[in-house]
Amino acid sequence: xxxxxxxxxxxxxFRSRPPAPGGVSARTPGVSAAAGRGPARRVAGGxxxxxxxxxxFAVLVGPDRLGLLTPGAFLRIPLEGLLVAALLLAxxxxxxxxxxxxxxxxxGLLAIVKLADLGFRTALDRPFDLVLDWxxxxxxxxxxxxxxGRAGAVGAAVGILLLVGALLVVLTLALRRLASLLVRxxxxxxxxxxxxxxxxxxxxxxxxxVVPGVPVADAGTTALVGAHATQVDARLHDREAFGAQINADxxxxxxxxxxxxxLRGKDVIVAFVESYGRDAVEDPELAPQVNAVLDAGxxxxxxxxxxxxxxxxxxxTFGGGSWLAHDTLLSGLWTDNERRHRxxxxxxxxxxxxxFRRAGWQTVGVLPAATQPWPEQGFFDYDRYYDTEALGYxxxxxxxxxMPDQYTLSFFQRRIRAGAxxxxxxxxxxxxxxxxxxxxxxxxxxxxxxxxxxxxxSAVDEDSGDADDRNAGQIRGGYxxxxxxxxxxLISYVRTYGDDDLVLVFLGDHQPAPVVTGEGASRxxxxxxxxxxxxxxxRVAGWGWQDGLRPGPGAPVWPMDTFRDRFLTTFGPSTPPIxxxx
Numbered sequence: 001x002x003x004x005x006x007x008x009x010x011x012x013x014f015r016s017r018p019p020a021p022g023g024v025s026a027r028t029p030g031v032s033a034a035a036g037r038g039p040a041r042r043v044a045g046g047x048x049x050x051x052x053x054x055x056x057f058a059v060l061v062g063p064d065r066l067g068l069l070t071p072g073a074f075l076r077i078p079l080e081g082l083l084v085a086a087l088l089l090a091x092x093x094x095x096x097x098x099x100x101x102x103x104x105x106x107x108g109l110l111a112i113v114k115l116a117d118l119g120f121r122t123a124l125d126r127p128f129d130l131v132l133d134w135x136x137x138x139x140x141x142x143x144x145x146x147x148x149g150r151a152g153a154v155g156a157a158v159g160i161l162l163l164v165g166a167l168l169v170v171l172t173l174a175l176r177r178l179a180s181l182l183v184r185x186x187x188x189x190x191x192x193x194x195x196x197x198x199x200x201x202x203x204x205x206x207x208x209x210v211v212p213g214v215p216v217a218d219a220g221t222t223a224l225v226g227a228h229a230t231q232v233d234a235r236l237h238d239r240e241a242f243g244a245q246i247n248a249d250x251x252x253x254x255x256x257x258x259x260x261x262x263l264r265g266k267d268v269i270v271a272f273v274e275s276y277g278r279d280a281v282e283d284p285e286l287a288p289q290v291n292a293v294l295d296a297g298x299x300x301x302x303x304x305x306x307x308x309x310x311x312x313x314x315x316x317t318f319g320g321g322s323w324l325a326h327d328t329l330l331s332g333l334w335t336d337n338e339r340r341h342r343x344x345x346x347x348x349x350x351x352x353x354x355x356f357r358r359a360g361w362q363t364v365g366v367l368p369a370a371t372q373p374w375p376e377q378g379f380f381d382y383d384r385y386y387d388t389e390a391l392g393y394x395x396x397x398x399x400x401x402x403m404p405d406q407y408t409l410s411f412f413q414r415r416i417r418a419g420a421x422x423x424x425x426x427x428x429x430x431x432x433x434x435x436x437x438x439x440x441x442x443x444x445x446x447x448x449x450x451x452x453x454x455x456x457x458s459a460v461d462e463d464s465g466d467a468d469d470r471n472a473g474q475i476r477g478g479y480x481x482x483x484x485x486x487x488x489x490l491i492s493y494v495r496t497y498g499d500d501d502l503v504l505v506f507l508g509d510h511q512p513a514p515v516v517t518g519e520g521a522s523r524x525x526x527x528x529x530x531x532x533x534x535x536x537x538x539r540v541a542g543w544g545w546q547d548g549l550r551p552g553p554g555a556p557v558w559p560m561d562t563f564r565d566r567f568l569t570t571f572g573p574s575t576p577p578i579x580x581x582x
Contacts, residue, residue, distance in 0.1 A: 052174040053181070055174045056175060057074075060081045064224065066122050066519075076215070077203065078218045078220070079217070085178075100172070104171055107175060116128035121514070121519070122513070122514060125319055132338045141153050203215070238340070251355065259568065266502070266503045268505070273433060273487065275434060280480075301530065306494060306498065310547075311527055311543065313560040315510045315511070316560060318523055324337070325509035326427075327341055330352045332561055332562070333349065345379045349379075351380050361422070365382040370387035388403075399434075406444065408428065409489060412428060433479070433485070446492075476516050499532065500533055503536055505527070505528070507526060508526055509525065542570075543566075
């Protein structure tokens with residue numbers, strides 16, 4: 001082919017190539033691809049990149065406590081963010097894509113853990129347990145179902161699953177966008193990372209804090225991951241240690257005739273008052289109404305010949321998980337998580353109920369909130385067990401509570417205690433003071449309670465606002481009313497049905513949620529023993545508990561797991577000195 005023919009062929013190819021959009025040749029030197037994009041696309045791209053940066057930043061520095069969720073909490077330089085940026089800048093393209101595919105989902109998991117911690121700290125004042133709290137999902141579903149209906153529970157479960165999936169995908173896409181941004185502006189990004197690293201080191205050395213308690217040089221993600229790793233390790237090694245504690249029982253082989261000799265002939269009721277915590281008797285906003293009920297009750301009972309002693313126990317749980325407190329008190333073992341609960345219920349540990357049964361009492365469980373089958377009930381050595389259905393209530397629910405406390409105690413008196421042919425030991429959780437505290441029963445005449453139908457038309461004190469649309473003051477007000485009602489019910493029961501052979505032990509299972517107490521509240525709950533026979537309270541004189549139904553600030557505080565052994569020793573055939581609580 002001649003030179004002129006080759007020139008004509010090349011010219012023909014050039015003429016046949018379509019022009020670039022906007023009439024600019026695709027080969028025009030100095031014109032980038034971005035220059036051919038419209039303003040709207042450029043703005044959208046910039047906004048997307050900014051959102052990706054902000055999302056990754058928010059996940060790294062976002063707090064896991066509701067009280068720290070303020071603008072000042074985000075005035076930080078995250079060390080982990082600097083390391084990720086440096087890694088993305090240093091890696092070659094192919095390896096960078098692999099790193100994004102690995103680190104992106106990890107960021108999503110970090111966001112999920114932080115949200116779980118935030119929720120658990122808000123409700124239970126503790127972080128999410130990566131090993132054990134998955135076992136609580138069924139109980140959480142049941143709580144929402146009982147409070148908001150099955151449709152609400154299913155909707156909440158679907159929403160959580162969608163949120164988890166969205167976080168994993170969105171964080172991966174955001175990190176990929178961030179990696180692209182860093183590479184596209186490599187020189188500027190490298191200088192920025194270097195400058196921020198120097199600033200981080202300087203702030204760490206000096207201890208700079210723009211907001212009190214929030215260091216600018218942040219390594220919170222590393223600390224969070226380390227704390228959860230330590231938690232996982234502890235959980236994995238706890239099973240064997242707890243099993244050894246179960247078997248080390250000083251009362252395991254004690255004969256029945258040597259147990260509880262100081263209570264022979266007495267009907268003993270152990271009543272748990274839901275969410276009755278120390279704040280109920282000490283918080284300035286809650287205590288006036290609650291203490292008025294307790295102080296008036298002390299005088300009314302004293303007039304009727306009863307006396308009381310009160311102290312505090314430290315509960316293993318907070319804001320929920322009532323069964324953990326029941327386990328701890330009745331077994332004498334610190335049961336603060338779901339695995340310990342299940343391990344305990346699969347054992348033959350002697351419970352306080354079992355000790356009474358071995359000593360000849362008829363043991364009864366009256367559990368008004370037990371709406372599902374409970375095959376583990378045998379662990380607590382009940383001769384008879386009454387769940388929601390067996391209690392035969394025909395009235396309306398009161399928010400979460402299937403029935404009012406007064407109905408529960410009325411049923412117990414009419415159908416169980418009045419016809420008993422030997423002394424009773426009854427465990428009765430009272431649940432009218434269970435969250436969300438939106439509908440509180442009122443006291444009525446005991447002869448009016450009947451099958452509960454009366455509650456359809458009267459005796460309801462409703463708190464203002466819906467369950468999901470109340471401020472903290474309304475929630476605390478509802479809680480205060482509910483606790484006062486439950487305590488008044490117990491006091492009225494003793495005055496109406498008590499006799500020389502009644503001994504009542506009532507206590508809180510745990511403090512209410514932090515929305516009532518605030519963060520960092522103690523785990524203490526009040527406990528009280530009421531008896532007509534002075535010999536009963538003479539036995540506990542050495543405990544140092546204070547007179548009356550209300551424990552004061554100086555009342556003794558014992559770990560809840562020490563109560564069983566102390567109670568069995570005090571009311572045994574002799575009362576040797578007992579070591580101070582650990």
